[in-house]
Amino acid sequence: MDSSNSSSSIDTNSGFCSKTKTFQSLRQPLQLPLESSPLSVAYFALSLQQNTSPWPESTAFIDSSTGHVITFSDFRHFVHSLACSLQNKLRLSKNDVAFILSPNSTHVPVLYFSLLLLGVVISPANPLSTESELLRQIKLTKPVIAFATSRNFQKVPTLKYPTVLIDSPEFESMMMMNKGVEFEYVEVNQSDLAAIMYSSGTTGEGVKANHRNFVVSIANYHAQRRERMSPAVMLYTVPLFHVFGFHYVLKSVALTETVVVMERFDLKKMLKAVEDFRVTQLVVAPPVVVAMAKGSVTHGYDLSSLEAVGSGGAPLGKDVMQAFADKFPNVILVQGYGLTETTGAAFRAATTEEMLHRGSVGRLLANAEAKIVDPDTGIALRPGEQGELWIKGPTIMQGYVCDSKATSETLVSGGWLRTGDLCYIDHHGYLFVVDRLKELIKYKGYQVAPAELEQLLQSHPEIVDAAVIPYPDEEAGQLPMAFVVRRPQSALDKEQVIDFISKQVAPYKKIRRVAFVSSIPKNPSGKILRKELKKSHLPGSKL
16 A cells, blocks of 8 residues: 555555555546547547647558558548548448458558448458358348458348449549548447457457447557657558457557558568568567567568567467567567457556566556456455456447347446456556466366466477367366477477476476377467367367
8 A cells, every 4th residue: 555645545556446446547547538529430540640640641551562552641532532432322321330351451441441430330350251150240230231352252141232342443443533522521429339349350249349439449549659750660460350450550540650561461471571661560469479489480581670569369478478588689579458348458568667567468558447356256356366357447348239148247237347367467557367267277176277388388499389278087177188289390299298387387287188289279369269179179079
């Protein structure tokens, strides 16, 4: 407790309030537009870009494969022209839902901003999804129109309006034909739905986010922006259909960052793009950090422009972070924590001091509260104690589409979002993610966190990647089972893997079974798809 202010019950180091057992944000409160004032997130981001940037006409987007450049002046023109076409030619109107099926391209941000200005709800999907997965999403969101590419439009069923191909000359024409013609202003309220995103990036729950959610998310980044001599050059390897990529594009426009767009992720092409376009900041999923830290793939590339690498989607182990720091001493590795349900980041490191707090995913963003709750008793816990993370604030979703049961189980009394993540917040307000509560392995009554074992496995010099799942056992209940991807030509065997872990953990945490695999299945944000491993490797395959 901060004794210098005995009248206060809030610890100024951690933000913990001893009266309410909640953690308050240590950041300065945001100066936000009135919640009742009409405002789309697209208009908010474009206004910040034009009115607060030292370089309002700098480069907005670069296509990594062609080098084609879109300036912010071009971008604003394309957005307004396309909005005009969508309004007058396609007759899209406020509250319509638009289904988007496309890999990353420079056209996607233009489309997003145009739709958001018109109050059209965006429902983006993974272009690798099967027809049945897409049909499920379409039944949930009821779109009137789809925007797809010439490669995947066949997977989209017939909707009210014909599908628009965003890689066609017609789409290019719609972005350019209305020079000097303004679209008819649409009054979009901040409480209006902006997007329906999927909680796993593929076929999870449909998460409803309104314009206010995204406005606050962007305002957080804008408030924490750093002074620069020139615009930051960002390269996102995360897909724009996922909330991670979606809110980062909105943020980059607001902060006048140059974004290098890669259609499909390829590690070597990413490194070449860093070299060619002098990228200052990479945004990647954790497996990319592991590959950069442990592999030889970075050899031969000039990565001297890199200032920071941001990672999210799953926690990184301290050993991987140390290996990265040793290999790239001049690059800061930044972790953040967020969910689709929190409209992107909820905790992140903003200052150099915070970024060097190794193992944590940063501090709570402004205007938000958090608490750590004992999952068995429901009692809120103190700093340093592990429990389920609950978050409250203006970036929390509106609920799940057509699923009141899931909504009521996740959004509970008082506006709190139950994250389902086992975490703790230390005495300085930093969040540490232990694992998903549902993924804890129950070995003879003990709880074993797969993420802890995975991070240890990844620290082995001959292990490229790893995943741990529960294996059913009559006596113990569940055994920790490891799936390991070895380095090429490695002779590492099962006994060596088991021995490597047993020397570093308590007896109940030991790996009891090992399987060698060629790759670990993951979703677009880097989370391990444990269900896939269970289906293909466990007895009965129904677990």
